Amino acid sequence: MPEKTNRNTPLLDIRNLSRHFGGLKAVDGVSFQVNEGEIVGLIGPNGAGKTTLFNLISGFLKPTAGEIYFRGLPIHGKRPNAIARLGVGRTFQIVKPFGELSVRDNVLAGMGHNIYPSLQAFLHVYHTPTAIARANDILENVGLAAYADARADTLPIGLQRRLEIARALALSPILLLLDESAAGLTHQEAEDLAALIRDLRDRGITILLVEHNMRFAMNLCERIVVLNQGRILAEGTPEEIQTNPAVIEAYLGHSGVVRREA
Amino acid sequence: MGYLISIATFACIWAVLALSLNILTGYAGQVSLGHAAFFGIGAYASAMLTVKAGWSFWPAFVAAILITGVVGGFLGLPSLRVRHDFLVLATMGINFVVIAIFKYVSFFGGALGIIGIKKPALFGWTLRGPWFLALAALYLVLTLWISAYLSRTWAGLALTALREDEDAAEAVGVSVPRFKIYAFAISAALAGGAGSLYAHFLGSVFPDHFAFVESIGIMSMVVFGGIGTLRGPVVGAFILKALPEYLRFVGDYRYAIYGGVLVLMMLFQPQGILGDNSWLWNKIRRRIND
Amino acid sequence: MSLWNILLDTLTQGSIYFLIAVGLTMVYGILKILHIAHAAVYTIGAGVGLAVFKLTGSFWLALIAAMLVSGLVGVIIYRGVYFYMLDQPRIVPLITSVGLFLLIEDLLQKPYLMGPYQHAFPAQEVFPSITLPWGTIPNAQVMILTLTGVALVALYLIFTRTRLGLAWQAAAQDREMAGSVGINLNRAIALNFLLGSALAGAAGVLVGVFYNSVYATMGDVPSYKAFVVIVLGGMGSVTGTLAASFLLAFAETVLLASVGYVLPRDAIAFLVLIFVLMFRPQGLLGR
Numbered sequence: 001m002p003e004k005t006n007r008n009t010p011l012l013d014i015r016n017l018s019r020h021f022g023g024l025k026a027v028d029g030v031s032f033q034v035n036e037g038e039i040v041g042l043i044g045p046n047g048a049g050k051t052t053l054f055n056l057i058s059g060f061l062k063p064t065a066g067e068i069y070f071r072g073l074p075i076h077g078k079r080p081n082a083i084a085r086l087g088v089g090r091t092f093q094i095v096k097p098f099g100e101l102s103v104r105d106n107v108l109a110g111m112g113h114n115i116y117p118s119l120q121a122f123l124h125v126y127h128t129p130t131a132i133a134r135a136n137d138i139l140e141n142v143g144l145a146a147y148a149d150a151r152a153d154t155l156p157i158g159l160q161r162r163l164e165i166a167r168a169l170a171l172s173p174i175l176l177l178l179d180e181s182a183a184g185l186t187h188q189e190a191e192d193l194a195a196l197i198r199d200l201r202d203r204g205i206t207i208l209l210v211e212h213n214m215r216f217a218m219n220l221c222e223r224i225v226v227l228n229q230g231r232i233l234a235e236g237t238p239e240e241i242q243t244n245p246a247v248i249e250a251y252l253g254h255s256g257v258v259r260r261e262a
Numbered sequence: 263m264g265y266l267i268s269i270a271t272f273a274c275i276w277a278v279l280a281l282s283l284n285i286l287t288g289y290a291g292q293v294s295l296g297h298a299a300f301f302g303i304g305a306y307a308s309a310m311l312t313v314k315a316g317w318s319f320w321p322a323f324v325a326a327i328l329i330t331g332v333v334g335g336f337l338g339l340p341s342l343r344v345r346h347d348f349l350v351l352a353t354m355g356i357n358f359v360v361i362a363i364f365k366y367v368s369f370f371g372g373a374l375g376i377i378g379i380k381k382p383a384l385f386g387w388t389l390r391g392p393w394f395l396a397l398a399a400l401y402l403v404l405t406l407w408i409s410a411y412l413s414r415t416w417a418g419l420a421l422t423a424l425r426e427d428e429d430a431a432e433a434v435g436v437s438v439p440r441f442k443i444y445a446f447a448i449s450a451a452l453a454g455g456a457g458s459l460y461a462h463f464l465g466s467v468f469p470d471h472f473a474f475v476e477s478i479g480i481m482s483m484v485v486f487g488g489i490g491t492l493r494g495p496v497v498g499a500f501i502l503k504a505l506p507e508y509l510r511f512v513g514d515y516r517y518a519i520y521g522g523v524l525v526l527m528m529l530f531q532p533q534g535i536l537g538d539n540s541w542l543w544n545k546i547r548r549r550i551n552d
Numbered sequence: 553m554s555l556w557n558i559l560l561d562t563l564t565q566g567s568i569y570f571l572i573a574v575g576l577t578m579v580y581g582i583l584k585i586l587h588i589a590h591a592a593v594y595t596i597g598a599g600v601g602l603a604v605f606k607l608t609g610s611f612w613l614a615l616i617a618a619m620l621v622s623g624l625v626g627v628i629i630y631r632g633v634y635f636y637m638l639d640q641p642r643i644v645p646l647i648t649s650v651g652l653f654l655l656i657e658d659l660l661q662k663p664y665l666m667g668p669y670q671h672a673f674p675a676q677e678v679f680p681s682i683t684l685p686w687g688t689i690p691n692a693q694v695m696i697l698t699l700t701g702v703a704l705v706a707l708y709l710i711f712t713r714t715r716l717g718l719a720w721q722a723a724a725q726d727r728e729m730a731g732s733v734g735i736n737l738n739r740a741i742a743l744n745f746l747l748g749s750a751l752a753g754a755a756g757v758l759v760g761v762f763y764n765s766v767y768a769t770m771g772d773v774p775s776y777k778a779f780v781v782i783v784l785g786g787m788g789s790v791t792g793t794l795a796a797s798f799l800l801a802f803a804e805t806v807l808l809a810s811v812g813y814v815l816p817r818d819a820i821a822f823l824v825l826i827f828v829l830m831f832r833p834q835g836l837l838g839r
Contacts, residue, residue, distance in 0.1 A: 060429065080432035090433055098426035109423045112416040113435030121417040167434060293643050295650065343830040347586050347642045351779055352829050355822035358776070362819030478654055481647065518658035524651025528644055529636060 009072045011036045011206050012057070012175060017066035017076075018230075019052055026052040028230035029066070034175070039197065039207045041221035043214070043241075045250075048227040050210040051093060054179055057208075058090045059083040070175070085113050089168030090177040093210070095160040097167075099153030103144055106152050106163055107135040110170025135170070142166045142196060158185055165196070169205075176200065178209040182216045194220045218242070267395050269507045271463055274398035275456045276503040278405045280483040280495035282452035285409060287481075288490035289418065290445035291425030292341050296353035297480045299337070299360040300450040302472025304330040304457025306364060309376040309467050319382035319462055326458035327451045334450020335443045342439045357474050364469040375468035379461050398459055402496075405452050409492055412448070421445055475517055482520040485527050488534030488543070497536055556687035561805045564693050564762070566798035567700035571755035572774045573781040573793050574707070575626070575748025581724035581788035582741055584642055585634055588649040590752055591775030592656035593629070597622040597753025598760040598770060599666055602673050611678040611761075615699075618757045619750040626749025627742050635738075653775060660768035670767045673760040692762045699758060703751060704794075710747070711790065720744055724788060780821045783828055 010033035019027040027049045034040050042050050055061040057068055059080035068076040075083050084090075089110075098106050108126055111134065115121045139145045142162045147155060152163060161181050168176055178197070182190045190213065197220060201207055211217035217224065218238040226233040226247050234244045241247055283297045308326040311317040317325070340352040364370045382389045382397065389397055412418045420441050423431040428438050461467045483502045488494025502523065506516040527534060535542045572594055579587045601618035605611060629652065637645045660666050679691040679698075689697070711717035719740040722730040731737045755774075760766040781800055785792030800821070807820070 058433065060432070079437065080429075081435050081437045084433055084435040092430065092433070096427040096430040096433075098423050098430060100426060101422060105419065109419050109431075109436075110434040112419060115416045116420050116436050116441075121420065122412070122415055124416055125411075125414045126416045126419050127414065167430075171434060293647070340826060340830055347646045348829050350643065350646055351586065351783070352826050354776065355826045358822045359819050359826075366819075475654065478650055482651065485647070514662075515658065518655050521651040521653065521655030521658065525633065525648050525655060528648040528651070529633065532640075532644065 009069075010034060011071060012208065013069040013072075014053075014057070015067045015069070017053070017056060017068060018064045019049075019056055019061055020064045025230045027056065027063075030227070030230070030232055031066075032225050032232060032235060034206060034208050036206055037201065037204070038223060039201050039209070039221050041217040041224045042208065042210045042227060043212075043217055043224060044227035044233070047229075049230040050227055051179060052230075053227070054090065054177055054210060057083075058088060058177060081113075081116070084171055085117070087171065087174035088177065089171045089173030089175070091161070091164035091168055091179050091181055093179040093183070095157065095164055097152035097155075097160050097163055099151070101152055102149050103152050103155065103163055103166075104132070104135050104139065104148040107138050107166050107170045108132075110167040111135065113171050138166050138169050141169070143192070158189055161185075162193075169200070173205060175206045175208065178207065180210055180212055182211060182213045190216050264391060267391055269504050271395045271398045272507060273500045273504045274395070274402045275460050275463070276480070276483065277402050277496045277499035278398075278456040278459075279453055279480045280487070280499040281402075281405050281409050281492070282449045282456070283480050284484050284489065284491075284495045285412065285421075285452070286445050286449035287484065288495075289413065289425065290421040290442065292338075292442060292445060293346070293350050294353040294449075295350050295474070295477050295481060296337075296355075296357035296360075297449075297453060298472040298474065298476035299357045300330050300334050300453035301457045301460070301476070301480075302360060302364065302467075302469070303333055303450070304454025305461040305467045305472070306370060306376070306457070307454065308458035309379050309461045310370070312380060312462075313376055313378055319380070323382070323455065323458045323462075327455045330454020330457065331447045331451030334454070335447035337450070338443050338446025341442045341446065354474060354477075357472075357477050361469050361473055364472070370469075373469065375466055376461075377466040379465050379467070381465070382462055394463060398463070401455060401459060405455075406492060406496070408448075408452070417441070417444065475520070478524070479517075479520045482523045482527075484534075485532075486523045486534055488537030488540060491534070491537060494534045494536045498534070554687075558802075558805055558809060560687070560689065560693060562798060562802040564696050564801075565805065566801035567696050568755060568759055568762075569777065569781050569797035569801055570794055571700060571703060571751050571758070573778040573785070573797060574790060575745075575752045576778050577782045577785065577788055577790055577793040578720065578744050578748045580782060581790075582720065582727065582744055583634065583638065583645075584788075585645040586642075586649065586779065587629075587634075588646070588775055588779075589629060589652035589656065590626075590749070591771035591778065592653045592660075593622050593625050593749045594752040594756040594759075594774055595657065595660060595768065595771040596625055596756070598673075598756030598766045599660065599768075600753070601757035602671055602760060602766045605673065605675055611675040614675070615754060615757050618753040620753075622753025622756070623746040623750035626745040626752075629749075630742060630745040653771070657769060657771060666766070666768040668768065670765045672764050673757075673766050674764060675761045676764070696758050696762060699754065703754070707790070716740065716743060776825075777821055780825045783825055 012034040015031050017027055017030045018025065030053065042053065044050055052061065056063050059078050063076050067074060070086060070088060075086065098109060108131060111131060112121065112126060115124065136145065136148060139148050142165055144159060144162055144166055147159065155163060165178065165181060182193055185193060194216065197207055221238060223236065224238055224241045225235045226241060228250050233250055234241055234247045279297065279301055283294065287293050304326045307329045308322045311322040311325055312319060337356050341349055344352055365373050381394065420431065420436045423434065423436055424438050424441055432438055483498035484495045486502060487496065487498025502520065506513040506519065512519065531540055533540050537543060576587055576590050579585055597618040600621045601614040604617040605614035633648060633652065634645050637648065661668055676692045679695040681691040682689045682694055719730065719735045722735060723737060723740055727737065781796045782793055784800060785796035
């Protein structure tokens with residue numbers, strides 16, 4: 001279980017972060033914080049820089065400028081595997097399962113994070129009863145228990161998104177980054193997913209999610225950060241965001257209103 | 263009889279080569295067409311340590327494995343920058359450069375190679391014929407065991423993960439560069455041992471024994487038998503190495519067969535004759551289950 | 553070595569590199585396949601050319617036959633093999649291509665085809681040597697330079713003035729897109745192989761005549777040298793390939809003339825290849 005951090009330090013602290021691709025400023029001077037136990041949503045139109053920001057936090061991209069602190073520790077410039085081992089789990093918008101492995105082995109692959117850096121990884125067999133039991137627990141948790149022995153690439157896309165979450169959970173993450181996990185889900189599936197995410201939060205995992213599905217994000221998140229053209233346009237509770245004129249103007253454009261449905 | 267034993271010895275050595283390439287390509291997904299370079303480095307290391315430095319076989323054998331492992335890890339560095347078909351080009355290039363060094367640097371004996379390599383001895387008794395075959399078979403069993411064990415360890419899982427998706431592997435805490443280098447080092451080390459055995463079996467080494475065509479040959483054995491499995495590379499090596507040695511008319515067409523096997527397998531049965539879900543393997547399994 | 557000789561050697565060697573590599577570049581541009589078997593097509597061209605020359609005594613008939621047969625072999629390789637692998641990872645056609653190269657080369661070495669010998673190809677006399685104020689161009693070099701010049705002009709016209717050339721350029725940009733805007737992709741790709749392979753066949757004849765020697769393994773060096781050229785040239789760009797051909801030829805000529813012999817020039821070319829792949833994967837002349 002993650003130890004308590006100092007109440008005053010935010011769990012994730014992003015300071016003045018920028019990432020430029022040639023002339024394109026995909027992320028441009030972004031600062032915000034995520035506190036322990038929150039569910040924070042990152043929204044914005046296409047090309048706003050959401051996925052770039054995720055890739056910066058998880059180490060898949062190096063920032064052009066700015067800093068990222070996780071539990072007070074600088075993580076900008078660290079490799080993705082090091083950040084993952086610090087307790088930052090992530091999913092990918094375009095799912096990346098280990099296709100030829102079984103669903104259970106996908107989860108087991110995430111459970112090895114502590115042993116991979118050591119040469120002990122060459123000595124210990126991974127199919128131990130304890131490891132398998134834990135993998136099964138995680139699969140049970142996300143509702144994939146029935147598919148444990150199926151090859152990962154045979155799952156339909158909705159279940160592959162769940163598998164991404166399961167694999168990230170295998171890291172025992174403190175912070176979970178979810179990249180459009182609700183994309184392409186039916187209404188009921190999205191409801192189930194929201195319940196799962198709340199459940200994870202209740203068990204002490206902080207959640208930062210990128211979402212395209214507005215209703216989903218508004219219902220689920222306690223706080224929302226709106227990105228537009230690489231910059232933060234607004235930040236606040238879903239209610240505040242819905243009534244923020246700048247957001248309505250820039251992002252919600254023509255429709256004018258965001259309805260919040262229960 | 264002696265002829266058959268000699269063929270069997272070659273087959274064991276090539277089965278080790280195929281299994282070692284299988285760790286790199288089948289487990290870790292790093293396709294290399296330069297594997298004969300590692301084979302050659304092991305053979306030359308062992309030959310030079312025994313002939314020029316006067317070591318006996320056993321320490322030279324172990325040293326050849328270690329040296330090739332280290333050099334292999336180093337030569338795996340391009341895999342951190344280039345992937346897929348460009349990695350294949352780079353490994354081909356490595357094969358050519360290594361052979362050129364053996365051939366044109368006089369320290370390594372040049373085109374004349376190294377001759378006068380002694381057979382190993384145990385308690386003053388020289389291992390030849392069936393005894394050398396036993397040694398090669400023992401090394402094959404060791405390689406099989408290492409391959410089997412590796413695939414069941416966390417490290418083996420990490421290699422599979424990076425083969426399937428490098429980003430996802432990083433996201434679960436696998437250092438992709440580190441594990442790629444591990445794969446190259448382990449694969450090269452095992453091939454280096456095979457090289458040492460080959461040098462001491464033949465009594466001489468020449469640069470051309472480790473040329474690019476030999477790399478293609480090893481790859482075709484792995485692909486023919488079934489990449490990623492244990493049975494595949496072994497069966498592939500025994501068939502494709504022993505058959506041309508045994509049947510003269512097949513031997514005349516050895517390279518054409520290596521090439522043809524690659525083309526046909528890629529077209530019709532990319533998983534190999536004994537790969538999972540291949541036609542033959544399904545048939546065999548059904549027969550066993552009945 | 554005089555400046556004139558360096559210039560002449562560079563132009564000759566560069567022309568040869570270009571004729572071989574341009575087919576590879578065209579294939580890579582559209583299909584992203586590293587077509588190693590191209591070097592076998594080049595050897596077939598040389599062999600067919602020599603056979604026809606021996607039979608008829610005509611260099612021109614030999615050249616035409618070589619180009620026809622090589623072009624045909626190229627199309628057969630595409631329609632018979634690569635065509636079934638277009639959706640597979642790029643590694644699959646590459647391995648296949650390596651296998652194909654080994655298969656063809658080994659068969660060519662059999663006594664009933666070329667055998668393990670070098671055959672003379674005495675057709676240099678077809679061309680005159682040209683004496684200029686600053687030096688002489690020997691007849692074999694006149695042949696290579698004029699014919700490469702003709703090929704260059706023809707390629708330029710095809711690429712810029714014909715629908716086919718435009719189709720190739722479109723397909724190189726985006727294969728699916730080109731298919732969806734009504735370009736007959738299969739035909740365009742087959743013709744691409746036809747032309748590229750025909751040029752390789754012509755190169756085989758020219759090299760055979762130039763060195764007065766044709767043999768079954770003459771494709772070994774070009775098989776990978778051509779990759780050095782197309783990697784240097786920025787993968788799939790015809791003009792890049794042209795520049796890279798002459799750059800490589802120049803570097804080799806100067807290096808050989810000034811430093812002499814350290815490692816064989818092929819090993820040097822491969823070292824260059826590895827370093828370019830690692831540190832400038834977009835090619836030396838790419839963007």
